[in-house]
Amino acid sequence: MTVVYNRVALIGLGLIASSMAHAMRQAGLVGSIVGHAKSAETRAAALELFCDEVFETAAEAVKGADLVVLCVPVGAMGTIAAEISAHLALGATVTDVGSVKRAVVDAVQPYIPEGVHFIPGHPLAGTEYSGPRSGFATLFKNRWWLLTPLEGADEAATQRLRGLLEAIGANVDVMDIEHHDLVLAVVSHTPHLIAYTMVGVADHMRRVSEQEVIKYSASGFRDFTRIAASDPTMWRDVFLTNKDAVLDILGRFAEELFVLQRAIRMGDGEHLHAYFTRTRAIRRGIIEAGQDTSAPDFGRTAPAAGGGGEGKE
Numbered sequence: 120m121t122v123v124y125n126r127v128a129l130i131g132l133g134l135i136a137s138s139m140a141h142a143m144r145q146a147g148l149v150g151s152i153v154g155h156a157k158s159a160e161t162r163a164a165a166l167e168l169f170c171d172e173v174f175e176t177a178a179e180a181v182k183g184a185d186l187v188v189l190c191v192p193v194g195a196m197g198t199i200a201a202e203i204s205a206h207l208a209l210g211a212t213v214t215d216v217g218s219v220k221r222a223v224v225d226a227v228q229p230y231i232p233e234g235v236h237f238i239p240g241h242p243l244a245g246t247e248y249s250g251p252r253s254g255f256a257t258l259f260k261n262r263w264w265l266l267t268p269l270e271g272a273d274e275a276a277t278q279r280l281r282g283l284l285e286a287i288g289a290n291v292d293v294m295d296i297e298h299h300d301l302v303l304a305v306v307s308h309t310p311h312l313i314a315y316t317m318v319g320v321a322d323h324m325r326r327v328s329e330q331e332v333i334k335y336s337a338s339g340f341r342d343f344t345r346i347a348a349s350d351p352t353m354w355r356d357v358f359l360t361n362k363d364a365v366l367d368i369l370g371r372f373a374e375e376l377f378v379l380q381r382a383i384r385m386g387d388g389e390h391l392h393a394y395f396t397r398t399r400a401i402r403r404g405i406i407e408a409g410q411d412t413s414a415p416d417f418g419r420t421a422p423a424a425g426g427g428g429e430g431k432e
């Protein structure tokens with residue numbers, strides 16, 4: 120592979136940054152990888168695992184970089200942008216991996232100097248683990264990476280970034296900012312909120328009525344707990360910054376829930392069957408699109424006798 124960027128600065132050195140670093144290095148796509156994270160502990164781990172150099176400040180880290188990737192929680196993007204603004208190299212590209220795009224663009228764009236290209240992005244890939252030790256090179260393989268370039272964005276800079284992302288295995292699509300935030304509210308943000316709520320309900324039940332909900336969690340509940348184990352800071356920021364779209368989708372969710380609740384109350388089996396038939400087809404569509412495994416129980420190993428089965432992750 121040919122080198123696409125000579126010096127990549129990763130700001131924030133957790134799951135997404137470390138996965139990018141492993142993938143870029145394995146494919147020989149970059150000259151050097153430098154980075155910055157808030158804590159000395161994370162910086163030391165990154166230096167040991169995937170960074171050539173780490174810096175105590177983001178400003179120092181971006182000096183001389185031709186690609187800067189903001190990999191911090193959405194709520195921290197603006198502060199970082201303000202700090203690095205005066206230190207960005209002319210002609211450099213700044214991108215981000217934030218799960219919400221409007222809030223990041225509003226927070227970062229004002230600090231992008233003339234002659235620097237800002238191309239916002241979002242990989243639709245992740246796990247419930249975080250930190251510099253959680254990354255792996257294949258995280259983005261066959262996963263979508265959405266770019267939301269601003270009006271008048273430099274075409275060559277966008278194509279160069281696209282080339283890097285495709286070379287680490289991602290399928291790149293370009294999307295309008297508002298559309299991104301609405302789509303993500305449907306496919307990711309609201310489902311996470313529902314998972315958090317369901318686990319919260321079970322926890323409350325356990326505490327108030329001593330029900331054995333954890334012991335019997337091998338049914339659907341276990342998958343909710345995996346999602347609900349996601350990073351609290353990241354998800355707090357997602358809901359604070361994609362408020363309108365999430366509230367819109369939650370309203371629709373509540374309407375659907377009431378319809379199903381009524382069908383159950385009225386014993387309307389026909390309605391329930393038709394509904395579940397439609398939702399089953401959606402699952403099949405996701406598998407056909409190569410976005411999940413068709414193996415039973417999401418490819419988990421067979422349950423041990425009497426147990427709930429171990430997750431692969």
Ligand code: NAP
Nearest residue numbers: 131132133134135156157158161192193217218245249250
């Ligand atoms: P993570 O593993 O928790 O890592 C976050 C990193 O940001 C850590 O290295 C942390 O440093 C650093 N950081 C936080 N605040 C900072 C600040 N003010 N200054 C400097 N560094 C700071 O998170 P992640 O999962 O990689 O997520 C990073 C971004 O990717 C988020 O914007 C998220 O929305 C987006 N994203 C996540 C996923 C996912 O599933 N995880 C998927 C797609 C996109 P310390 O370790 O020193 O605290």
